[in-house]
Amino acid sequence: MRPGLILFTYLHLAADKRLSRELLRRRVTAVGYETIQLEDSSLPLLAPMSEVAGRLAIQAGSWCLQARSGGRGVLLSGASGVRPGKVVVLGGGIAGLNACRVAAGVGAEVTIMDINPSRLRYLSDLLGGRVTTVMSNRATLEEEVTNSDLVIGAVLVPGARAPRLLSAKMVARMRPGAAIVDLSIDQGGISETSAPTTHARPTFIRNRVVHYCVTNMPAMVPHTSTYALTNATLTYALEIADHGILEAGRIDAAIRQGVNTYDGHVVHPAVAEALKMKPHSVWT
Amino acid sequence: MRPGLILFTYLHLAADKRLSRELLRRRVTAVGYETIQLEDSSLPLLAPMSEVAGRLAIQAGSWCLQARSGGRGVLLSGASGVRPGKVVVLGGGIAGLNACRVAAGVGAEVTIMDINPSRLRYLSDLLGGRVTTVMSNRATLEEEVTNSDLVIGAVLVPGARAPRLLSAKMVARMRPGAAIVDLSIDQGGISETSAPTTHARPTFIRNRVVHYCVTNMPAMVPHTSTYALTNATLTYALEIADHGILEAGRIDAAIRQGVNTYDGHVVHPAVAEALKMKPHSVWT
């Protein structure tokens, strides 16, 4: 059995039936970065991009807050004698933690919110007194968001739509000229007012708040992103190249999770479900 | 000429005419810690007590905020997922800087206010992102104070009454159960609502705010305070003992500033003025 072409990249087949059918028709072995998953259910090939996006979020947010972008004209660092800007990071995962670090590093006043108490405890242990951790619920969310200069949406529910944490009404109560950088836009965004934007026209203003919702932020810094991604993918690519996909999948469960189509069959259950097909077992 | 007894301690003669007259009558050489002054106009024998008082202020303030003291029941450190308490330090001198350090150290959200831009710049350079510096004016003062859990009064205008920065009305707008620790109480206090208290009954509640206005705070920690003070006084004591007051004053201008009375004459101008006498020149 000759597996033919192996495609190893971000695929998102569940959302693209035409692509899926073509891959099946041509019997391509399609391995999706986004479905490679470790036993602790972490996603090793999404992590580096979350890291880059989280760090970029503060850079993008600073730009949004400039007067020319329609922002409040606030410098996140403040100045001696002048309060720094206030940043609220929604979501304490990899992207959120990285956004926090950079925001605290530039001297902003930073709050990170999550719904998992032990994650908040870990963040508090790690980041010490430089960042405030706040349990997220309707009341705290409203209070923090409406008092901030910059909101970073960094909520990821794997395989599901991002929760709509901000209603249009809540956004309208934010400070005029405040900004939202919505990293969750790929999963639908954390605000009712979010809508995807492009690198060419990265922002729009809604309810007097600057929105930055570029869907592929790491492309802003291809040099750094490419190294970060390749660091993570190379090991898997070498495993597949060295052993072939069948043997590689036998050795490494993460690769098995990654295979979406094989020899004309849908293998990944979620993709199968999206295509209303029955998943095929390659390794039993 | 035999100068007789030399008294070397805190004197505050301007405020105590009876003591002054007795010292003159008995021809005591009285050298006041509080008038020893260096060329840069710093007060080397007040500095250690400012340091101790500033550090103690947070300890006293934490105690005021406890429910049993009538406070808001707020822990300055907060907890993971719960905002820390907010501390505002009024005055960026030695006491204020030391209060800041401890407050930031326990994990509180700390703002320090002063009216000197270059002092604020130095504090910002020194304390980095852990403390917010805010230029003090009527507007910022009101905003910071009414949004805080703990206000530390650390304003010293040498030789003058402390400015009344807080009116009773402003205090009434503070959060119920908030606290004021007024280190400036010896110079009259920074709040209209302040009044001296004792170690036995350290606090009172006015306008729903807990006030801590103990006049000699370093006495709470005599072990530390004694060493801190002696570290600073010993050098001068030895100079005086080694050379006699006349020679010591000749060598060291700071000691000259310290001499209040000598051989039946008032020497220090400010004391002379308070007693309506003409100051006498010993070193010409």
Add this chain to the structure above:
Amino acid sequence: MRPGLILFTYLHLAADKRLSRELLRRRVTAVGYETIQLEDSSLPLLAPMSEVAGRLAIQAGSWCLQARSGGRGVLLSGASGVRPGKVVVLGGGIAGLNACRVAAGVGAEVTIMDINPSRLRYLSDLLGGRVTTVMSNRATLEEEVTNSDLVIGAVLVPGARAPRLLSAKMVARMRPGAAIVDLSIDQGGISETSAPTTHARPTFIRNRVVHYCVTNMPAMVPHTSTYALTNATLTYALEIADHGILEAGRIDAAIRQGVNTYDGHVVHPAVAEALKMKPHSVWT
């Protein structure tokens, strides 16, 4: 089957037979915060209180060391030119780690002791050079304790009496006016000289050492404690409210561990053992 009233709070039934019997008689579904347990055997509804107590311990200890409390008159922060106070934290769990952080934050010289080498390694990695980690054994314990100004007892052996780490004799060899804050007092205390105290009379002096053994320390800061606790309990409360206890227990193993009594039966094995009854299985 109608489960009637659900009681969801700290219960400690093993120590209160009368309460247990009444709950059984009235067929109350009693879910104990203290027996909700995750798979990694952590106790998510005890953790927030350990955090608050740990942070409060330094605040309480500072107060004990003041001259008026009978203490040595030592300021934990020290002063420039004067050694800071020395704090020894016994136990490197959540309470101990939080006590450490605050103690180091105020500028004290801090040692944390534990018997688990890998926990010490983690603490050392996390806290870097600001805190000294010391393996606890009879020799090191004696040396550290007798050279310290403040001992924090933060040892928790889940479901068991706290070990008596300090004998009365060892306490007698401590510096006169030193202090012990015994957070383990609910489990019997870490010192032979410990005995429970109240917020009204929080301390006593034994062997010339100030003892602070208030049994419910977080009540000192109800504002912070309530938020910290509710952050953790709310998720479980909502699960129970949304699904009913039977379904909630089916979904979430932690809730199963939490149920102490149900419909007139003892469910939790430890409670059953204390009451000499046979535990009843609800979920099989």
Add this chain to the structure above:
Amino acid sequence: MRPGLILFTYLHLAADKRLSRELLRRRVTAVGYETIQLEDSSLPLLAPMSEVAGRLAIQAGSWCLQARSGGRGVLLSGASGVRPGKVVVLGGGIAGLNACRVAAGVGAEVTIMDINPSRLRYLSDLLGGRVTTVMSNRATLEEEVTNSDLVIGAVLVPGARAPRLLSAKMVARMRPGAAIVDLSIDQGGISETSAPTTHARPTFIRNRVVHYCVTNMPAMVPHTSTYALTNATLTYALEIADHGILEAGRIDAAIRQGVNTYDGHVVHPAVAEALKMKPHSVWT
């Protein structure tokens, strides 16, 4: 003698003869922010803008390095496993120090260069191990600049043209897509390749390097800048308003330095020289 209108703002009269003549003709008392000078020859009304510009420099530089701006596509923070960007700050004054702090805060690899060994020592004491200090000379400058991703020009020689530290040839040897943010552009810029730009078109590419040379950077963040500037100017404005210019100048030497024209006469020597007039003495 009635001085008529007092103009108190940035003036830069030496560079604007027409404005100068008009002020003289109308007998305006013109006080220039930029010539108010303290005894230690610091410029208190330039300092806040240097601070803001220094902090903004990293924000602007990050933006320049993005692919869409023509930059290398490097994220200054790097990522785990990927080197951060390298920033070189030329000049260790207020602007340079603030640029350093922010650059180190975002996680970049930062070098600061100056020609004053004791300033470098102070920076090294203050910034510890997070920033590398390098003595600037032809050899080190070339090495650092050509190995960096981002060069910040922060050299100010008061009252003189900024030194041309970078030749076009040296810029050509920089990494393609690297960036220069030239804060010294108002004084002519630190690079042969620099030329003033505007907020509307902030950058140009020369020798494959992105140049950002906006002449009034603080206008990007008017909210922060206005507060920072007003904090510093207010004291002087009040002095002038309270006492009138003659008395204010008598009391405060800094204000005397600030007066450029008075009652139809040029007062400031440098302005007089630029206009080829004889300076007039108001205070003698």
Add this chain to the structure above:
Amino acid sequence: MRPGLILFTYLHLAADKRLSRELLRRRVTAVGYETIQLEDSSLPLLAPMSEVAGRLAIQAGSWCLQARSGGRGVLLSGASGVRPGKVVVLGGGIAGLNACRVAAGVGAEVTIMDINPSRLRYLSDLLGGRVTTVMSNRATLEEEVTNSDLVIGAVLVPGARAPRLLSAKMVARMRPGAAIVDLSIDQGGISETSAPTTHARPTFIRNRVVHYCVTNMPAMVPHTSTYALTNATLTYALEIADHGILEAGRIDAAIRQGVNTYDGHVVHPAVAEALKMKPHSVWT
């Protein structure tokens, strides 16, 4: 059954057949520190020595870089105005992390390399901006090593030869007078140019690079090492002493892993394999 003498120490029997045979002949129960292993496959009795060796590595490396040792004459801390030395740590385990911490602490420019992306992410989270993490591959390794002053070899593949990361050719391209401290020398070393050395003659120079390859580095600091080791071994020693080896092994899986020989039989599989014997089961 009387187990006779129990030997509990570092054994390394696989490499010493004669010792193995003697232990079998005399029916010694030999428990090897190096084979005691926890469920997460960590080696609790190797960890303390890795920690000590990692910290010592920088001390040894500093000494190698001194002119008298044949080194470049570089001070790792640098000086104000002079670049610090550059340290590359190969391997992000316990030894590597500890070497990093000390190197960053003295003020060196530090890079740590590993092939595990999530370990690099953890190191980056923990060490923040003070250390650069770089994914190790042929290209990055060559670049980092040839640009460094000091290379620390801290790679451990449990039970296997250390990988030969540095070829003689790569070493030849290093800066003349640079240094390699090879902590992996016990497993064969990370460089083709490494060869074991002794405390008496700790270094040799090959390809103009100073090599430090002492096989038992912790012996340099016996005071610290003994405490570190005993902290970890004592618990196991007491378990064995309290219960006897059979019962101790029943209770504690780590001890079972530790037993190499028992009652004349080889128990540990790896030792058995080395001796070409069949392993004997004691606990079934």
Add this chain to the structure above:
Amino acid sequence: MRPGLILFTYLHLAADKRLSRELLRRRVTAVGYETIQLEDSSLPLLAPMSEVAGRLAIQAGSWCLQARSGGRGVLLSGASGVRPGKVVVLGGGIAGLNACRVAAGVGAEVTIMDINPSRLRYLSDLLGGRVTTVMSNRATLEEEVTNSDLVIGAVLVPGARAPRLLSAKMVARMRPGAAIVDLSIDQGGISETSAPTTHARPTFIRNRVVHYCVTNMPAMVPHTSTYALTNATLTYALEIADHGILEAGRIDAAIRQGVNTYDGHVVHPAVAEALKMKPHSVWT
């Protein structure tokens, strides 16, 4: 007037009459690094060497504490669960501050002692909680020294013998195997037991304490030292080269202080005094 050869280096003529006479005879213009002095009486060409020596002191001290050097076998960093070594730095000048930083950086427990309270306050402000500052007097000195593993002598009284802070008796009471690194050895050393050593034989043991008293420590790291020194000397060398010594001395008072001999005359008063000659005035 042609000044002939200009010699610009460390001279120390007061201690070398023969050299002085030869310089006079040959009419050499001898400018001594060690007598160039700024208005604030700092010594800009000694400062870089103090910095390097201070940082080296910890490196040398670590080496002394190793078993093979006769030391206690203590690792300054300690290990997790094992106390770090204790370092006492005597003298809070440039060398002392730099020794402190490195010692704290490696994780040692560090105390710095001085007799100047405001210097101690500055050190405490700068170094925060990582270093303990202690006022030096007979009692504290004895206590700190006898409880330490490593004593760094960093006391400089410009132009005078270093004070003998440690008597042989006090050294005898130190821990056996402790170490003294005496940076003040050039001025006679801070201990009665100190005596100059060489790079070839850097240490000796007296009273069971390892002494390291190499007279020219920066020569251990010539690469770093040369850059550090040249950074500071170059400006002066260029001034002299550009203007000739007469004009350079006219412009720059520091250079005037540096000239020791000129055209056959002794110029520097201290050198003149040592040679019992009358100093000659070049600039009047």
